[in-house]
Amino acid sequence: MQTMPAHAAHHDDREIETLEEFDAAVAARGSLAGFRVQAVDLTDRTRELLGTDTAGAVFLGCPMREEAAAKIRGDGALVFPPVPGLPFDPYRGLVYSPEELFASLPDGYEATPDARAYAWFQRTKADGDIYASMLRAVHDDSVSDALDELLSGARVVGVMGGHAMARGSQAYAGAARLGRELARAGFTVATGGGPGAMEAANLGAYAAPFDDGMLDDAVLLLAKAPSFVPSVTDWARTAFEVRDRWPRGGTSVGIPTWFYGHEPPNPFASHIAKYFANATREDGLLARCNAGVVFLPGAAGTVQEIFDNATPNYYESRGEPTPMVLVNRAHWTEKLPTWPLLQSLAEGRSMQARIALVDRIEEAPEALKRLGG
Known part of the structure; x- marks a missing residue:
């Protein structure tokens, strides 16, 4: 691993x-x-x-x-010099840890550095202040530099999917098993760092060093707070209960954004590269998935990620196309018929041999391997 x-x-x-x-x-x-x-x-x-x-x-x-x-x-x-009064360090040299972003969680999520950074972003993003926008840009560039250093030499597989996937659901458990299998196969799992499918994949990577029963027990414990709505505090505290019960879990990466500040980062990603600019975050997340991406069922955000990933594969602007595996045939051919369009784009190009559609989440790792991940 x-x-x-x-x-x-x-x-x-x-x-x-x-x-x-x-x-x-x-x-x-x-x-x-x-x-x-x-x-x-x-x-x-x-x-x-x-x-x-x-x-x-x-x-x-x-x-x-x-x-x-x-x-x-x-x-x-x-x-x-350091900038006084900021809830974040624009010059930071390392990516975040869950403990850093969720410090002060016992006092409620609103007291955490993560929530305070979002509140600062909300206050400053629309006022046109060049100083605030410069601080955000310096911060995001520092995070990108730290992320590049962290992932140097790693084989990174992205797992994308919707934030609405509830803890305790079969889909959540399946996404967690996927993350565990990818981590055990030697990949670094990278997600958008938020709740739902993203959290499940990071949880699976966290569970990789433990026996198989640990993940089942963890999913059961997390089901006490199935969503970050209505209480991020309860949702996050339950995650830290799991981490406290099973300390020193496996590593993975989460790449979330304060642009979607209503979605908190999940505490199972050991390394969190959080951005103010969502465009920088989206492009950077997919660009670093050098061993492929698995797309679980999602909505607009996941559809956007599929085609953000397909575009450099189509033009080969980042070199050889990387594998893309879409999971759930009915979702991607009927509910949101993304797969036919992806097939049409790929036809006759080298990326045609690097895309796959599978029915079940359990088939994704084998499909990734088959496509050269």
């Missing part, structure tokens, strides 16, 4: 994103000239900063004492 470190080692050698990396660079090189230091608290590293060459370095959102800041500016370094 593939695992992902909390912080991948594949980033630019000049980037420093943790205090440990800062200390190691100072000890090994005696210089930070030309480095990029990102969202590291340097309040207790004044002596090191005063005694180290920082010419040409850039410090992004690093708390530090004023004497240190004055010295490194004198060296010719650029210092972008």
